Amino acid sequence: MNRATVSVLAYEGMSVFETGIVTEVFGLPRPEFDVQWYELTVCAETPGAVRLVGGATLHTGHGLDAFAAAGTLIVPGVADVHADPSPALTGALRAAHRRGARIVSICSGAFALASAGLLDGRRATTHWRYADLLARRHPAVRVDPGVLYVDDGDILTSAGSAAGLDLCVHLVRRDHGPTIANAVARRLVVPPHRAGGQAQFVEAPVPGDPEDDRLAASMSWALANLDAPITVDRLARRAHMSARTYLRHFARATGTTPIRWLIDRRVQASLPLLETTTAPIGEVAATVGFETAVTFRHHFAAAMRTSPSAYRRAFTGASGGAHAPGRGTT
Structure with missing residues (x-):
């Protein structure tokens, strides 16, 4: 077939x-x-x-x-x-x-x-x-x-x-394979892998909650401090909520958990570093908040279905893959 x-x-x-x-x-x-x-x-x-x-x-x-x-x-x-x-x-x-x-x-x-x-x-x-x-x-x-x-x-x-x-x-x-898929995604100006599920787009059946502003502020803080140790308790304190309340509000707003969201954000933050720098994988991992290169590789592979090194080659042509996709028309 x-x-x-x-x-x-x-x-x-x-x-x-x-x-x-x-x-x-x-x-x-x-x-x-x-x-x-x-x-x-x-x-x-x-x-x-x-x-x-x-x-x-x-x-x-x-x-x-x-x-x-x-x-x-x-x-x-x-x-x-x-x-x-x-x-x-x-x-x-x-x-x-x-x-x-x-x-x-x-x-x-x-x-x-x-x-x-x-x-x-x-x-x-x-x-x-x-x-x-x-x-x-x-x-x-x-x-x-x-x-x-x-x-x-x-x-x-x-x-x-x-x-x-x-x-x-x-x-x-x-x-x-991922090299060609990543190149097609770049030509389309879309991420090769979109984090989260469609639960984050479902219309909320209740009116807006003032606590959502505090939730958003905690998420913005996390994005600005990805290289720092971040736990649910720390995020909850930033939002002035208990951990249990924070988890409930976070799931309603995003359709996922804080840790899963944080891992996805760290993986996404690593992409431009892999695409545009030659920094060692361990350095990239530390920059976006992963404790070790091994942990980074594990979560990267789960999200992107490829390794950080293979993803980088898709944008450098190091192994004959696509060169700098995203330039020109689709």
Whole structure:
């Protein structure tokens, strides 16, 4: 199965942004990479005109046969999360999966995969606004509303539209490794790995709390002092809260824990040092607050799926990788 052939399904009433995500990552030529790049085909259930948001019209000569023939199929959304997709679409998805194709959904596209039975017994995600509905309509799916995307091997699902970009870059990382994925991310002017999950974007069901200002002040202090020893107790004292209250407010505001957030911030702070300096890894680790280089490497690899040294090579060309990605157009 040639996973480099990618098809994306256009549908009535979709946003240009939804196909734009896929086009930016898989449709533009990348001659700077010495690898077989992707071949993208934009399809529709019925070849012809597809009306988009804003009065635009997309024309494609490719229908479900071409969609199902690709090695990677992407469903960027559905027209109505309360309605069942057509039998033709669910049949095409099932047939492609039986052939060994990789099936991907972005945002509400998970409803099409679930209707085809491809998510039964699997962990999956969708936009946080639709997570409860997906779980109610498809109880066999293990819906995880707190993540940006779920990689379950041959089935991958992402949260709201922008999280589809995270998932597409992740697919490049899976197919071609971190050096090329990092270069693509830089060309798109996005981080190669976005910290946190979509829980941080969920609308708060309660009015703003004055204590949030103190929470924000403690986080700003932490960012300005990443090289210092920072504990939950110390952060709580900065916010004039008990540790228990601080943890509760922090989780509500960010969708994660203070220590997890701090580790992510330290990893992110290390990226420009790796990209633009030749400082030893141990020095970089100390500068951003990791006690040892070993600890830094562990957390860096968990977040970025590569080592600090390999990440640095992606921006220096030390091993023949991409040189200074981010210059020029996407």
